[in-house]
Amino acid sequence: MFELVQALNDDAEELKKRSPDSISLNAGCELFIAFVTLFPHESDSFAELKTELVEQGRKYASDAISFREKIAELTLGFIKDDSMILTHSYSRVVMKALLHAHKTKRISVYVTEARPRGLGLKTYEALTSAGIPCTIVLDSAVAYVMDRVDFVLVGSEAVVESGGLINAVGSNQMAIIAKAASKPFYALAESYKFHRLFPLSQYDLPTHNPTILSFPTLPQYPTFLETDFARGTPNVPPSAENEIRTSKQSLPTAEMKMNAEQISRNPSVDYTRPDLISLVFSDVGILTPEGVSQYLVGMFAG
Amino acid sequence: MVPPPLLDVQSQSSNGDALHPPPRSQKQMTKAERRELQERQRAAKAAKATTAAPNGVNGKHAGIKPGSSAAMSNAPSPRRASRASDAPTRPSSLSVSRPTRDSRVPQTPHPAPSSDKARGLRIFAHFGLPKPVSVAKGEIHPTIVRLALQFSNFKITGANARCIATLIAFKQVIQDYTTPPNNTLSRHLMTHLSPQISHLVAARPMSVTMGNAIRQLKLEISGSDIDLPEQDAKDALCHKIDHYIRDRIIIADQVIRDTAVSKIKDGDVILTYARSSVVEKVLLGAHEEGRCFSVIVVDSRPMLEGKKLLSILASAGIQCTYLLLPALGSIINEVSTVLIGAHSIHSNGAVFSRAGSALVAMMAKQHSVPVVVCCETYKFSEGVQLDSFTKNELAPIGSMFSSDRHARSQDASAFQNQPNLEVLNPLYDLTPPSCITAVVTEVGVIPPNSMSSIPLALGRF
Numbered sequence: 127m128f129e130l131v132q133a134l135n136d137d138a139e140e141l142k143k144r145s146p147d148s149i150s151l152n153a154g155c156e157l158f159i160a161f162v163t164l165f166p167h168e169s170d171s172f173a174e175l176k177t178e179l180v181e182q183g184r185k186y187a188s189d190a191i192s193f194r195e196k197i198a199e200l201t202l203g204f205i206k207d208d209s210m211i212l213t214h215s216y217s218r219v220v221m222k223a224l225l226h227a228h229k230t231k232r233i234s235v236y237v238t239e240a241r242p243r244g245l246g247l248k249t250y251e252a253l254t255s256a257g258i259p260c261t262i263v264l265d266s267a268v269a270y271v272m273d274r275v276d277f278v279l280v281g282s283e284a285v286v287e288s289g290g291l292i293n294a295v296g297s298n299q300m301a302i303i304a305k306a307a308s309k310p311f312y313a314l315a316e317s318y319k320f321h322r323l324f325p326l327s328q329y330d331l332p333t334h335n336p337t338i339l340s341f342p343t344l345p346q347y348p349t350f351l352e353t354d355f356a357r358g359t360p361n362v363p364p365s366a367e368n369e370i371r372t373s374k375q376s377l378p379t380a381e382m383k384m385n386a387e388q389i390s391r392n393p394s395v396d397y398t399r400p401d402l403i404s405l406v407f408s409d410v411g412i413l414t415p416e417g418v419s420q421y422l423v424g425m426f427a428g
Numbered sequence: 429m430v431p432p433p434l435l436d437v438q439s440q441s442s443n444g445d446a447l448h449p450p451p452r453s454q455k456q457m458t459k460a461e462r463r464e465l466q467e468r469q470r471a472a473k474a475a476k477a478t479t480a481a482p483n484g485v486n487g488k489h490a491g492i493k494p495g496s497s498a499a500m501s502n503a504p505s506p507r508r509a510s511r512a513s514d515a516p517t518r519p520s521s522l523s524v525s526r527p528t529r530d531s532r533v534p535q536t537p538h539p540a541p542s543s544d545k546a547r548g549l550r551i552f553a554h555f556g557l558p559k560p561v562s563v564a565k566g567e568i569h570p571t572i573v574r575l576a577l578q579f580s581n582f583k584i585t586g587a588n589a590r591c592i593a594t595l596i597a598f599k600q601v602i603q604d605y606t607t608p609p610n611n612t613l614s615r616h617l618m619t620h621l622s623p624q625i626s627h628l629v630a631a632r633p634m635s636v637t638m639g640n641a642i643r644q645l646k647l648e649i650s651g652s653d654i655d656l657p658e659q660d661a662k663d664a665l666c667h668k669i670d671h672y673i674r675d676r677i678i679i680a681d682q683v684i685r686d687t688a689v690s691k692i693k694d695g696d697v698i699l700t701y702a703r704s705s706v707v708e709k710v711l712l713g714a715h716e717e718g719r720c721f722s723v724i725v726v727d728s729r730p731m732l733e734g735k736k737l738l739s740i741l742a743s744a745g746i747q748c749t750y751l752l753l754p755a756l757g758s759i760i761n762e763v764s765t766v767l768i769g770a771h772s773i774h775s776n777g778a779v780f781s782r783a784g785s786a787l788v789a790m791m792a793k794q795h796s797v798p799v800v801v802c803c804e805t806y807k808f809s810e811g812v813q814l815d816s817f818t819k820n821e822l823a824p825i826g827s828m829f830s831s832d833r834h835a836r837s838q839d840a841s842a843f844q845n846q847p848n849l850e851v852l853n854p855l856y857d858l859t860p861p862s863c864i865t866a867v868v869t870e871v872g873v874i875p876p877n878s879m880s881s882i883p884l885a886l887g888r889f
Contacts, residue, residue: 288865326691419877
């Protein structure tokens with residue numbers, strides 16, 4: 127039995143290494159391992175236990191698809207007719223909730239662009255094709271638009287033990303602005319995203335590494351600075367300089383974007399504190415952030 | 429506080445006068461009427477004093493009775509005398525000054541400052557100053573007597589230390605106990621232990637940890653099998669006590685240490701306050717793991733417990749800074765995490781800890797520094813505490829108290845002989861849940877608002 131748990135842990139580690147956004151994966155793995163170790167199993171032999179575990183695992187996975195429907199149903203009660211909703215980036219559970227609400231109510235949605243991945247555009251496409259009036263706003267325009275919206279709805283990578291939320295970078299900002307404007311901030315999360323992590327601050331997240339927010343070493347040659355600034359490509363060897371100068375002139379707009387190296391110094395997820403979150407909608411029910419902790423302690427303790 | 433307290437304090441006299449509710453409120457009476465009322469009451473009291481059993485102090489008062497013109501100035505004297513006699517709880521160090529104060533009674537001190545003094549004492553009167561542990565009532569086991577002395581002299585301090593010492597003393601008591609005939613151990617042992625417990629409480633008020641441990645012990649005793657031979661039952665109880673100490677304190681500390689060490693990263697500056705046994709273990713554990721961090725120890729008078737922690741950490745090779753509480757504001761910007769211990773945690777999420785911890789937590793919160801409280805689950809108290817005021821303990825000033833020898837002699841002389849000065853040293857204060865980021869217990873890291881889920885987690889044990 128112990129060896130089984132050991133094997134499970136090792137494989138979970140392997141999975142986490144392969145995947146870029148490992149937090150929600152982490153949550154799922156821990157949940158399954160907890161299920162294996164903590165819950166009482168009635169089986170006579172190890173082989174029977176194994177089949178039971180596999181069966182339960184598959185059943186859970188298929189049930190998990192239905193979680194989003196449950197959450198969409200719960201959210202419906204909080205959406206009034208003619209609501210103006212603000213959401214962030216792309217989240218499947220939020221999409222499901224919005225499309226479900228659209229069937230019976232009139233809603234309009236603002237979605238943020240969510241740079242650098244730009245997933246907000248995906249949301250925009252999906253909503254407009256379903257017939258929901260939608261506008262993309264700049265990430266920096268959240269405060270500008272906040273007074274117009276009725277509430278904020280976001281998905282989640284994970285909901286942590288403190289009751290806080292880990293989601294795409296920009297959610298924390300949105301939550302702080304919503305709090306300042308006294309708008310409710312709702313997080314939608316399936317129960318397998320509840321995680322035993324407890325970040326004390328933004329920099330306590332497992333995804334945080336030393337490159338994030340670090341300062342680059344300054345380049346050696348002053349010419350590199352010029353080309354970097356104009357074109358955004360780092361470390362261009364001097365021989366290619368001429369080519370770049372000519373191609374720069376043919377750029378249609380002088381829009382400047384961060385290059386990949388600069389983007390790598392930025393976080394991909396951030397942590398929202400529990401006091402900024404109004405409610406967490408999940409398949410186990412509508413919880414307050416404090417309730418999340420009680421649920422987690424009840425599930426995993428012992 | 430407008431009404432002169434003279435009347436109220438006279439009602440505290442050792443004669444046991446019932447409180448005279450004034451027929452009209454003091455404010456409504458004119459000054460002359462008030463003085464008349466005082467005169468009447470003083471005369472009534474003097475009359476009672478002469479008929480009552482001669483009480484040294486009151487007899488003195490009767491002898492002093494001056495003319496009516498000096499009525500106001502003499503009112504303080506019966507008050508003072510009565511207070512001196514009705515406060516037998518003064519620690520022995522102050523009792524020396526009592527005769528000197530009484531001999532000063534014929535002088536006429538100003539009524540106003542002494543009335544402030546009476547008011548000041550009344551605010552904290554419900555704490556009760558610790559009594560000198562003298563005669564033990566009934567048969568108290570010598571281990572308990574020694575323990576009580578150690579408590580009252582603050583030789584053993586800290587919630588964990590006191591609880592472990594108490595439980596070990598009880599083990600001894602249980603081993604030496606013999607069931608009287610026609611009685612069963614499970615029923616009689618509790619009545620045997622009760623006076624021992626009262627003796628300890630008389631030395632120093634019971635901590636939440638001791639209370640929880642004793643409650644568990646009572647549960648074990650009442651559940652002990654009647655058919656077991658006596659020695660077996662006693663051994664079983666001692667084993668249960670050992671297991672309690674091992675599971676709820678020692679192993680819990682290890683789990684907390686492992687969890688909290690994961691929150692300490694290289695390059696961190698950890699701030700801690702006074703001395704907590706758990707935080708000490710966490711810091712030493714992190715150092716053993718090879719983390720590179722530095723510690724700021726914040727300390728405060730009069731106990732100056734931080735000095736001991738400082739010497740332990742420094743000799744382990746951890747880089748430390750030491751400062752006193754008032755200097756906290758100047759270094760708080762450099763702190764990455766605050767780690768404090770607790771005396772007890774409450775179901776509303778408030779943490780009861782050494783006086784000064786609330787200041788540290790509030791300051792840290794203001795500067796967005798996470799505050800992590802390390803606390804075992806057996807310190808959990810079901811009650812709800814909202815302020816530091818309703819339940820606290822005053823430390824006695826004086827020779828035994830400070831760990832710093834220089835301060836000791838200064839304290840003794842500076843505060844003893846001042847008529848208008850009363851020193852108050854609350855030992856604990858309450859940190860509100862809003863200032864705490866996380867509480868690390870052995871069942872997990874819990875946010876303060878969900879503290880009431882601890883009994884839920886414990887129910888699984």
